[in-house]
Amino acid sequence: MNYLRVVVVVFLLGPYLIMLGRGASGNQISARRVINLAHRQSAWTPILQTSANLSDIRSIRSFFEFRTLDPEGTIFYGDTKEGKDWFVLALRDGIPEMQIGKADILVSIKGGRRLNDGAWHLLELRSEGKFVVLEVNNNPELVVGLRSELTEDELTGKIRLGLGGMLVDKQKLFNPFQPDMDACVRGGHWLNLSTLWDTDPTWDPRPCFSEIKRGSYFPGTGMVTFNTSDLPGVKTEEAGITIQIFGSWTGTLLSLQSTDFEYVLGELDEHTDVKVQMGLKEGSETAALPREPAALTFNILKHSLVVNSKPDRETESLDFFSMWKKGMLLTFGGVPGESEDAKRSHHLRGCLEKILVQEQVIDLDQALYKHSTVSSHSCPTEAMNELT
Structure with a gap:
């Protein structure tokens, strides 16, 4: 089993083993509280779900406040007939999209204002006969009409609701999308239900920041790993591969690993002004950064690594271009496989406002592995200013 495969297996089994340790079911909470839709391992399963008899429902209407900087992800789901008829928002x-499956009909409609501006928006979803209506801040944004000879006008049985995920197979989607949603919901009124909702056992309930800005927030407890073969590659040998990072941080910024090579880019220790040593393999390298970085450019050339235009590692025995194309682990925020003590001491803490690889913005939701504590698209305006 090769190095990448071993690391991937560890990443994928870790959350599963944790889930086994605390039981297969989550807790129950009120869906009217402030809810952070992020911070869980299962991308498609709703973080909260509930069900009710349709005979108890007086109005097919739900409204809630919603805030995000994330351009893509799942917000709200509902179905009847155990998923035969379903709806997802x-x-x-950044633009609202509704997809509906009903009898022989699949519908996808997108439109209205962008909602990923970091402001709170009042969203209302309601059914008006054969129409589904989405209002944003009391203004109709999307209206979808459905009619089929196979549909039933009278609804019976149960209705299921979910937040931040779906209860049907993603293969049923008319237009696939990335499900992870870094967003917050508050003040929800879900139909006329007042019951507690079941939580996904992999969801890590966390407070919502009171004020947010764009970026990816690392709280000092997790990391994000990409396979370099999934990232943009070499355009010309002269230019190499360029990684640009903007923000403010402390701790380990990034690491680059393959079967027989490991390189770590971290800060100077605040007490000793020496390079942080992290128990690296023989022949590996550790580089140091200033304490208050605002931007960093990391260049990978065929036989050298360059930090802020200064050569940091040179070798004729390694071809970094071939290694990048074949697949290395590029990790932001830590070093996969290091000891627990090192993780606690050196994990990245701060806000990476933007990460560019070959001038393309990198979305952490597309990573091979992302720790549940890392916020992909939002940072607190002040690191410790959180809304409970």
């Missing part, structure tokens, strides 16, 4: 490019 999501964002794509």
Whole structure:
């Protein structure tokens, strides 16, 4: 089993083993509280779900406040007939999108204002006969009409609701999307239900920041790993591969690993002004950064690594271009496989406002592995200013 495969297995089994340790079911909470839709391992399963008899429902109407900087992800889901008829509200490019499956009909419609501006918006979803209506801040944004000879006008049985995920197979989607949603919901009124909702056992309930700005927030407890073969590659040998990072941070910024090579880019220790040593393999390298970085450029050339235009590692025995194309682990925020003590001491803490690889913005939701504590698209305006 090769190095990448071992690391991936560890990443994937870790959350599963944790889930086994605390039981297969989550807790129950009120869906009217402030809810952070992020911070869980299962991307498609709702973080909260509930069900009710349709005979108890007086109005097919739900409204809630919603805030995000994330351009894409799942917000709200509902179905009847155990998923035969279903509905999902999501964002794509920051714009609301509704997808509906009913009898022989599949519908996808997108439109209205962008909602990923970091402001709170009042969203209302309601059914008006054969129409589904989405209002944003009391203004109708999307209206979808459905008619089929196979549909039933009278609804019976149960209705299921979910937040931040779906209860049907993603293969049923008319237009696939990335499900992870870094967003907050508050003040929800879900139909006329007052019951507690079941939580996903992999969801890590966390407070919502009172004020947010764009970026990816690392609280000092987790990391994000990409396989370099999934990232943009070499355009020209002269230019190499460029990684640009903007923000403010402390701790380990990034690490680059393959079967027989490991390189770590971290800060100077605040007490000793020496390079942080992290128990690296023989022949590996550790580089140091200033304490208050605002931007960093990391260049990978065929036989050298360059930090802020200064050569940091040179070798004729390694071809970094071939290694990048074949697949290395590029990790932001830590070093996969290091000891627990090192993780606690050196994990990245701060806000990475933007990460560019070959001038393309990198979305952490597309990573091979992302720790549940890392916020992909939002940072607190003040690191410790959180809304409980």
